[in-house]
Amino acid sequence: MSEIVISTADLRKEFTVSTRVGLLRRARRTVPAVAGVDLTVARGEMLGYIGPNGAGKSTTLKMLTGVLTPSSGEVTVCGFRPVAQRTRLARQIGVVFGQRSQLWWDLPLAESFRLLRYIYRVPAADHAARLAECRRLLDLDAFLDTPVRQLSLGQRMRGEITAALLHSPEVLFLDEPTIGLDVVSKQAVRAFLADLGSRGDTTLVLTTHDLADIEKLCRRLVVIDHGRVVHDGTLPELHARYDSRRRVVVDLDTPWAGRTGVPGAVVEAVEADGHRVTFGLSGGTAGELVAALARDGALRDVAVLEPDIEDVVARLYAEPAGDDRVASR
Amino acid sequence: MGTAWALAGAGFRRYSTYRQATVAGAFTNTVFGFLRCYVILAVAATAGGMAAGYRGSQLVTYVWIGQGLLAVVQIWGWTDLADRIRTGDVQSDLLRPLHPVASYLATDLGRAGHAALTRFVVPTAVGALCFDMYAPHTLLSYPAFLASTLVAVVVSFGVRYLVNLTAFWLLDIRGVITLWQLGAGVLSGLYFPLAFLPGWAQGVLWLGTPFPAAFQAPIDILVERGSVGHRSLLLFDQLCWAALLIGACMLVQRRAERKLVVQGG
Ligand SMILES: Nc1ncnc2c1ncn2[C@@H]1O[C@H](COP(=O)(O)OP(=O)(O)OP(=O)(O)O)[C@@H](O)[C@H]1O
Numbered sequence: 289m290s291e292i293v294i295s296t297a298d299l300r301k302e303f304t305v306s307t308r309v310g311l312l313r314r315a316r317r318t319v320p321a322v323a324g325v326d327l328t329v330a331r332g333e334m335l336g337y338i339g340p341n342g343a344g345k346s347t348t349l350k351m352l353t354g355v356l357t358p359s360s361g362e363v364t365v366c367g368f369r370p371v372a373q374r375t376r377l378a379r380q381i382g383v384v385f386g387q388r389s390q391l392w393w394d395l396p397l398a399e400s401f402r403l404l405r406y407i408y409r410v411p412a413a414d415h416a417a418r419l420a421e422c423r424r425l426l427d428l429d430a431f432l433d434t435p436v437r438q439l440s441l442g443q444r445m446r447g448e449i450t451a452a453l454l455h456s457p458e459v460l461f462l463d464e465p466t467i468g469l470d471v472v473s474k475q476a477v478r479a480f481l482a483d484l485g486s487r488g489d490t491t492l493v494l495t496t497h498d499l500a501d502i503e504k505l506c507r508r509l510v511v512i513d514h515g516r517v518v519h520d521g522t523l524p525e526l527h528a529r530y531d532s533r534r535r536v537v538v539d540l541d542t543p544w545a546g547r548t549g550v551p552g553a554v555v556e557a558v559e560a561d562g563h564r565v566t567f568g569l570s571g572g573t574a575g576e577l578v579a580a581l582a583r584d585g586a587l588r589d590v591a592v593l594e595p596d597i598e599d600v601v602a603r604l605y606a607e608p609a610g611d612d613r614v615a616s617r
Numbered sequence: 618m619g620t621a622w623a624l625a626g627a628g629f630r631r632y633s634t635y636r637q638a639t640v641a642g643a644f645t646n647t648v649f650g651f652l653r654c655y656v657i658l659a660v661a662a663t664a665g666g667m668a669a670g671y672r673g674s675q676l677v678t679y680v681w682i683g684q685g686l687l688a689v690v691q692i693w694g695w696t697d698l699a700d701r702i703r704t705g706d707v708q709s710d711l712l713r714p715l716h717p718v719a720s721y722l723a724t725d726l727g728r729a730g731h732a733a734l735t736r737f738v739v740p741t742a743v744g745a746l747c748f749d750m751y752a753p754h755t756l757l758s759y760p761a762f763l764a765s766t767l768v769a770v771v772v773s774f775g776v777r778y779l780v781n782l783t784a785f786w787l788l789d790i791r792g793v794i795t796l797w798q799l800g801a802g803v804l805s806g807l808y809f810p811l812a813f814l815p816g817w818a819q820g821v822l823w824l825g826t827p828f829p830a831a832f833q834a835p836i837d838i839l840v841e842r843g844s845v846g847h848r849s850l851l852l853f854d855q856l857c858w859a860a861l862l863i864g865a866c867m868l869v870q871r872r873a874e875r876k877l878v879v880q881g882g
């Protein structure tokens with residue numbers, strides 16, 4: 289078992305909101321934003337933390353980074369209590385909140401990076417080496433001298449990620465780092481994070497609504513809904529839980545006759561007058577199925593579709609919330 | 618220390634990117650300097666050239682140095698922190714390995730440095746060219762003025778920071794700001810020298826409020842009003858207020874962080 293860098297036990301946060309009822313009366317109501325999260329993350333893990341809007345993701349991240357006091361429960365990050373030891377923890381973590389900027393709005397990007405070296409007291413050589421690497425991998429050179437307020441969202445986001453990494457944090461928290469980015473910027477950010485994760489010494493906690501981020505980056509997936517963890521495991525485990533299947537779509541020269549003899553291959557759709565058939569695989573392999581079809585002759589084309597992450601996550605979100613749900617793992 | 622310098626440098630450069638605002642500000646302060654100067658000289662003339670222990674040239678200095686100091690101590694109009702609290706951007710400040718009060722103070726000193734080189738210099742030079750300004754008789758008054766101004770910036774920062782911190786509770790602090798600006802203008806000695814007031818009122822203001830320490834003190838030290846002992850007391854009053862306010866900032870900051878909520882998802 290490798291070293292644990294993040295652990296929470298029954299972590300909770302309730303917000304009190306007061307709403308107006310009538311002219312002068314106000315009613316106070318508590319909103320449970322995080323309702324008992326137990327989480328253990330080991331060094332070097334890349335964790336996808338997902339859930340529908342309002343599930344409590346950002347609230348959890350705020351508590352993990354020490355900017356929000358939990359209502360109850362235990363939290364330890366890098367051996368620190370986040371709120372009580374916030375400034376010491378700050379040296380060990382890097383944070384990117386997609387909708388916020390940690391850069392100096394009026395100053396050129398390069399100037400922000402220079403300041404961060406002093407703030408985190410990073411040795412000049414380390415700082416220069418890390419910055420050079422980020423400049424190369426994230427293509428920063430073109431806008432390094434531009435004031436932050438004049439950067440496009442994608443440019444700024446690359447700057448934010450660099451800023452979060454210059455002090456070599458042990459844990460990197462990313463709250464929707466790819467929000468609003470175009471395809472190219474998204475790919476650049478993902479490739480960069482994948483590279484970072486593959487080295488194994490930085491722990492990554494990522495929230496996103498773009499499930500492709502998760503597919504590309506995170507082996508482990510924690511799904512929360514209404515403040516509760518409803519799944520904690522790998523993506524294949526999630527697919528298994530919802531019985532999501534791989535699909536094989538075949539194009540035939542002669543219309544589909546109606547049998548394969550391969551157990552576990554279920555016909556899901558027959559289209560184009562029987563020339564195109566979609567099978568769902570719940571056992572058996574695509575190879576067996578294709579071989580069986582080829583024996584019958586007339587197989588023109590084959591496509592194998594992996595189970596869709598969007599589908600399975602949508603099914604998970606759609607389930608009614610309740611205490612009876614069991615998280616796997 | 619390197620960190621403080623770097624932050625002060627950032628504060629300095631941030632303001633140096635707004636050249637037009639600097640020019641406009643210096644121009645406005647200078648225009649109002651003329652108005653205030655003519656008014657106060659007219660008042661002094663009716664009193665036989667001398668008013669509340671100030672001679673005519675001292676009053677001229679009081680006005681013009683005051684017009685310059687206005688931007689340096691920045692008694693008015695600083696809502697950076699309150700804005701960041703309201704939008705939730707304050708989160709980034711809390712995620713630094715620094716005490717927020719220390720980093721905001723360092724940045725503010727950089728801002729004051731920029732104002733000293735631009736917005737202080739212009740009205741002072743114009744005043745010296747157009748009027749007969751009082752120059753200190755003892756050399757020591759210059760470094761004493763410098764020190765007093767530095768402490769005045771800290772005092773003013775302390776009050777501004779506290780006012781801004783109320784945003785954690787109120788979110789919208791326009792009401793508080795209006796009240797503070799109204800009070801600061803009258804009570805700091807900006808509209809008229811506090812020595813114009815009866816003795817008991819002066820005592821209440823100097824001991825009971827931080828406003829004179831943020832403005833009147835450095836001016837009285839430069840124009841050498843009262844004895845050396847009196848002026849040392851002013852500096853002492855300033856130092857006490859600075860310490861008290863920074864302590865209060867830290868305390869309130871802690872309370873705000875523990876009890877309250879950083880806005881926004
Ligand atoms: N400052 C606050 N005051 C009151 N309620 C809040 C506050 N911040 C968040 N909440 C509530 O807590 C819940 C969780 O919010 P949170 O921002 O953690 O969601 P999220 O999972 O990050 O959602 P999204 O995907 O939309 O970013 C929501 O119901 C939200 O309304």
Ligand SMILES: [Mg+2]
Pocket residue numbers: 345346347463882
């Ligand atoms: Mg969020």
